[in-house]
Amino acid sequence: MTRMAAIATSGAGLVDVDVPLPSLRPHDILVQVEAVSVNPVDVKVAASAGDAQRILGYDAAGTVVGTGPEVRRFAAGDKVYYAGDITRQGANADFHAVDSRIAGHKPENLTMAEAAAAPLxxxxxxxxxxxxxxxxxxxxxxxxxxxxxxxxxxxxxxxxxxxxxxxxxxxxxxxxxxxxxxxxxxxxxxxxxxxxxxxxxxxxxxxxxxxxxxxxxxxxxxxxxxxxxxxxxxxxxxxxxxxxxxxxxxxxxxELMFTHAIYQTPDMASQGRLLDEAAALFDAGRLRTTLGVEIGDFTAAGLRRAHELVAAGSSVGKVVVRR
Structure with missing residues (x-):
């Protein structure tokens, strides 16, 4: 079992729930999530979810703990960052399955929170x-x-x-x-x-x-x-x-960055490659993280606070929730 923050079927909003570990598709990596950032798209999806249970979260950074049979770029122990797939369950979770082709190696010089602010x-x-x-x-x-x-x-x-x-x-x-x-x-x-x-x-x-x-x-x-x-x-x-x-x-x-994942386009792996290129730029000091607010509470309560900040538009820079 893994603990995740989801839209509850009761309409209670963001709550902590226990769900099974996600199963892996052939190209998937299983990531132990360390930090997520909250984007306007998260707030929009939360507002339109109705009574359907949905795990939110796209931007994430963490450590690979498992791989599907078709994964070639990552192994257990690798640090990654990515922006996820809007058609799948999200990253506001202890463990998250994501297609390895749209993930990049985390910049070495950034913290998990700083890295989670960057992908989307x-x-x-x-x-x-x-x-x-x-x-x-x-x-x-x-x-x-x-x-x-x-x-x-x-x-x-x-x-x-x-x-x-x-x-x-x-x-x-x-x-x-x-x-x-x-x-x-x-x-x-x-x-x-x-x-x-x-x-x-x-x-x-x-x-x-x-x-x-x-x-x-x-x-x-x-x-x-x-x-x-x-x-x-x-x-x-x-x-x-x-x-x-x-x-x-x-x-x-x-421009919709989710298009590649939604339609499984032939050049889907371009997003993983560009994240690796961006990581080199971050590590060289040529790009700066846009992290603004860091919330050290990786629970539904911390995510609710992050959603409120993003919805209010009052924060400067990205809002990140970390362990």
């Missing part, structure tokens, strides 16, 4: 930048990061400023947020409340690319500030009317 935002930022926007070391485009102080935005600013030649502009309205975004590597900050005017003040000719974590009400602004044949990659759940982008042939991309 790192994968999302990485795929947004390198897969959808096609950026590389020699890319010199100007990139606008809408929501730069957030979890994904913070990672995207770091990746773009360190691994490409892009000019990075981040939205940030508060002084502390502006200082944080600039410290992460942004070249400029702008106020999202006056997006068009602020961007045109620092990039009069517009930008080639936009990362959008908040698209509602911004489509017409993007149509004005993005250059012809530019790109927007979005991660939020807004259902936008994209017609204003048509006259400039601006491309719109959706």
């Amino acid at each position: 935002t790192t994968i999302t930022a990485w795929e947004s930048l390198f897969t959808h926007l096609g950026a590389h070391a020699g890319t010199t485009d100007t990139l606008l990061v809408v929501g730069a102080p957030g979890g994904v935005g913070s990672m995207l600013v770091q990746l773009a400023s360190r691994l490409t030649s892009m000019r990075v502009i981040g939205t940030a309205s508060q002084q502390a947020s502006r200082e944080r975004v600039l410290a992460l590597g942004a070249d400029e900050t702008v106020d999202h409340h006056t997006l068009v005017e602020s961007v045109k003040a620092v990039a009069p000719d517009g930008v080639e690319a936009v990362f959008s974590s908040f698209s509602e009400g911004n489509i017409e602004a993007y149509a004005e500030i993005v250059k012809p044949f530019g790109h927007v990659v979005a991660i939020d759940d807004h259902h936008p009317d994209l017609f204003p982008l048509k006259s400039k042939s601006i491309a719109w991309h959706w």
Whole structure:
């Protein structure tokens, strides 16, 4: 048996329950979980779970204690970090089964809590930048990061400023947020409340690319500030009317880091590989953890507190619950 925090069938919310150890699929590793971070997606799933019992949690770090027959990259005793699979039971557990192809070796220089804060935002930022926007070391485009102080935005600013030649502009309205975004590597900050005017003040000719974590009400602004044949990659759940982008042939991309696991795509292992690459960057000091709040209570009570902080949007950086 293993103790897990789940959505109880009684509708009681996050509670501690005992369930059997998860069985392993051929590519799975069994992980003894040491720390998990709580993301907005956890809060959304918890709110929509109804009476169905579901173990939550995606971002996690821990130690491999078992492997399926098709696992090649990991062995018992290895330290791992990963963002999980939204179609399976989650990582808010003593033990968790996850497909080894979407897991990475934990950065050696990070604590378990620091590592647990990284996978979901790192994968999302990485795929947004390198897969959808096609950026590389020699890319010199100007990139606008809408929501730069957030979890994904913070990672995207770091990746773009360190691994490409892009000019990075981040939205940030508060002084502390502006200082944080600039410290992460942004070249400029702008106020999202006056997006068009602020961007045109620092990039009069517009930008080639936009990362959008908040698209509602911004489509017409993007149509004005993005250059012809530019790109927007979005991660939020807004259902936008994209017609204003048509006259400039601006491309719109959706990024959902769970797509690989949901559809078992042929390149599913790309997420494990990028986490290994990111681990090397963390260990070299080129990337910084986005851990903000660390709760040392790996129980339903600690997770309830973490959910409250994430739902309130009052914390700076990721909220992590550890043993």
